[in-house]
Amino acid sequence: MEFGAGTGKLAAGLLNALATLDAAFETYSIVELSGELRERQRETIEAQAPALANRVRWLDALPEHFEGVVVGNEVLDAMPVRLFVRADHGADAVAHDSRESAPALIGHTINGHTLNDHGTHGAAWYERGVTVAADGRFTFADRPLASPADAALLAGIDADGGYVAETHEAALAFTRTVCSMLTRGAAFFIDYGFPRHEYYHAQRAQGTLMCHYRHRAHGDPFLYPGLTDITAHVEFTGIAEAGVEAGADLLGYTSQARFLMNAGITDALAEIDPQDIEHFLPAANAVQKLLSEAEMGELFKVIAFSRGISETLTAFSRGDRSHTL
Numbered sequence: 001m002e003f004g005a006g007t008g009k010l011a012a013g014l015l016n017a018l019a020t021l022d023a024a025f026e027t028y029s030i031v032e033l034s035g036e037l038r039e040r041q042r043e044t045i046e047a048q049a050p051a052l053a054n055r056v057r058w059l060d061a062l063p064e065h066f067e068g069v070v071v072g073n074e075v076l077d078a079m080p081v082r083l084f085v086r087a088d089h090g091a092d093a094v095a096h097d098s099r100e101s102a103p104a105l106i107g108h109t110i111n112g113h114t115l116n117d118h119g120t121h122g123a124a125w126y127e128r129g130v131t132v133a134a135d136g137r138f139t140f141a142d143r144p145l146a147s148p149a150d151a152a153l154l155a156g157i158d159a160d161g162g163y164v165a166e167t168h169e170a171a172l173a174f175t176r177t178v179c180s181m182l183t184r185g186a187a188f189f190i191d192y193g194f195p196r197h198e199y200y201h202a203q204r205a206q207g208t209l210m211c212h213y214r215h216r217a218h219g220d221p222f223l224y225p226g227l228t229d230i231t232a233h234v235e236f237t238g239i240a241e242a243g244v245e246a247g248a249d250l251l252g253y254t255s256q257a258r259f260l261m262n263a264g265i266t267d268a269l270a271e272i273d274p275q276d277i278e279h280f281l282p283a284a285n286a287v288q289k290l291l292s293e294a295e296m297g298e299l300f301k302v303i304a305f306s307r308g309i310s311e312t313l314t315a316f317s318r319g320d321r322s323h324t325l
């Protein structure tokens with residue numbers, strides 16, 4: 001069962017790999033919210049894995065129980081996050097009283113001082129909400145924290161000055177749902193992110209929210225609503241806790257490079273004749289991109305949960321970082 005299959009490229013690749021390995025499977029189910037992407041997935045799979053296309057199903061609702069393997073590549077990062085902001089103590093402060101009249105924007109400075117909820121100087125946290133401005137556009141509107149749980153989490157951030165942080169309730173709920181549904185098998189999530197202590201680090205003061213429109217990165221989530229892809233890095237400690245809370249075992253957590261090397265990606269590359277430039281070069285480039293620390297090898301992580309199975313995985317045999325979560 002694959003969540004958020006995007007273009008369907010990973011699905012086609014997995015189907016072909018399952019066929020090569022002669023691995024028995026009944027169906028390849030895809031859970032996709034976007035009707036347009038479902039169509040794209042169907043086309044990709046029919047073009048790239050035609051012999052297995054009839055085993056693919058698109059699900060409208062999750063089954064109560066599932067036995068098998070769950071995969072989600074770059075799905076957790078697409079789930080909605082909540083934003084929190086703390087103004088700087090110093091000259092770049094955002095004045096609290098500006099929040100009533102005009103919603104504060106990241107980097108906006110007024111009068112060089114900060115008043116917190118109690119009307120005294122000092123940095124207070126605000127939840128960064130959304131409102132519609134007079135010109136009809138979406139804009140940020142900061143409001144005092146309403147939940148003690150949010151306040152407790154944010155109070156734990158060991159950093160001075162201005163800070164933007166995200167929390168990931170939707171991704172946590174999603175992980176709990178998947179791990180509760182799983183009766184026997186494993187669930188793999190691949191995404192960019194860090195454990196909690198790195199995520200809420202003093203040096204990551206700008207948060208991780210990122211937007212993409214037509215392959216261009218930008219920082220404005222209100223640009224082209226519905227067309228801009230909005231993502232945030234994944235906080236993997238929370239994901240691990242959510243899966244375990246739902247009754248699953250943490251199977252492993254490591255970098256994408258380590259996971260793929262343990263799983264034998266270099267042996268797979270060695271099977272291609274280097275003289276066969278047409279096949280070898282694109283494969284070598286792809287492997288380099290997946291493994292390189294400067295590209296996807298280190299920032300991307302793999303976390304996996306299991307339930308009802310006792311096997312360990314070769315892919316986590318070396319360099320498992322579960323203890324860092």
Ligand SMILES: C[S@@+](CC[C@H](N)C(=O)[O-])C[C@H]1O[C@@H](n2cnc3c(N)ncnc32)[C@H](O)[C@@H]1O
Pocket residue numbers: 003004005006007008009010031032033034037072073074075078079
């Ligand atoms: C960046 S794409 C994933 C790429 C794809 N998995 C691949 O490996 O090529 C993000 C996907 O997540 C899907 N998505 C976002 N939120 C989702 C949710 N709550 N449940 C299921 N899919 C979701 C999107 O529709 C899209 O297919």
